[in-house]
Amino acid sequence: MIRGIIFDCFGVLVGKGFGDIYAVAGGDPVADNAFLDSMIMKANSGAISDGQFQVIMADRLGLPLPAFQDIVRREEALNTPLIEYIRARLKPHYKIGLLSNASTGVIEARIPAEDRALFDAIVVSAETNYQKPDREIFQLTVDKLGLRFDENVFIDDLPIFTEAASRLGLRTIQYKSLPLLKARLESLLQ
Numbered sequence: 001m002i003r004g005i006i007f008d009c010f011g012v013l014v015g016k017g018f019g020d021i022y023a024v025a026g027g028d029p030v031a032d033n034a035f036l037d038s039m040i041m042k043a044n045s046g047a048i049s050d051g052q053f054q055v056i057m058a059d060r061l062g063l064p065l066p067a068f069q070d071i072v073r074r075e076e077a078l079n080t081p082l083i084e085y086i087r088a089r090l091k092p093h094y095k096i097g098l099l100s101n102a103s104t105g106v107i108e109a110r111i112p113a114e115d116r117a118l119f120d121a122i123v124v125s126a127e128t129n130y131q132k133p134d135r136e137i138f139q140l141t142v143d144k145l146g147l148r149f150d151e152n153v154f155i156d157d158l159p160i161f162t163e164a165a166s167r168l169g170l171r172t173i174q175y176k177s178l179p180l181l182k183a184r185l186e187s188l189l190q
């Protein structure tokens with residue numbers, strides 16, 4: 001029986017993922033993949049702050065920091081229809097979690113307090129010693145929800161993370177759009 005639903009942040013609740021931001025800002029996420037992976041790993045582990053990450057990215061792209069920050073704000077818009085679906089349909093019946101590979105403070109900066117209040121557990125990689133796809137970060141999340149792996153659905157835009165969660169026994173959905181998510185989730189919840 002499904003008792004909890006865990007959402008990734010970037011590419012699901014907020015924006016489309018950093019590769020899209022980098023491309024909109026004029027970068028080539030394919031050519032710069034190794035650099036981006038390295039910097040994202042540092043930010044997600046807490047080795048560098050979100051502010052430091054943004055300075056590095058703006059410099060790499062040859063943009064003034066305020067211009068890069070404007071792009072980030074614009075491209076990391078909150079998925080308001082998904083938040084409303086969580087509020088109206090899911091929150092009254094299920095425990096709701098948020099699990100994100102992110103820097104400390106990023107979730108608070110991107111998701112307003114009234115929307116963060118929807119989540120019974122928020123786990124951010126930079127605040128732990130783990131990152132998705134590590135088993136331990138999934139374990140920490142389900143423990144905070146007071147549930148077992150098999151009582152949760154995990155939603156992420158990246159297959160590497162949904163595959164890892166599935167191997168642990170969570171039901172998974174790769175996020176592509178809200179209508180597809182609703183259809184798949186509603187079939188799992190019946």
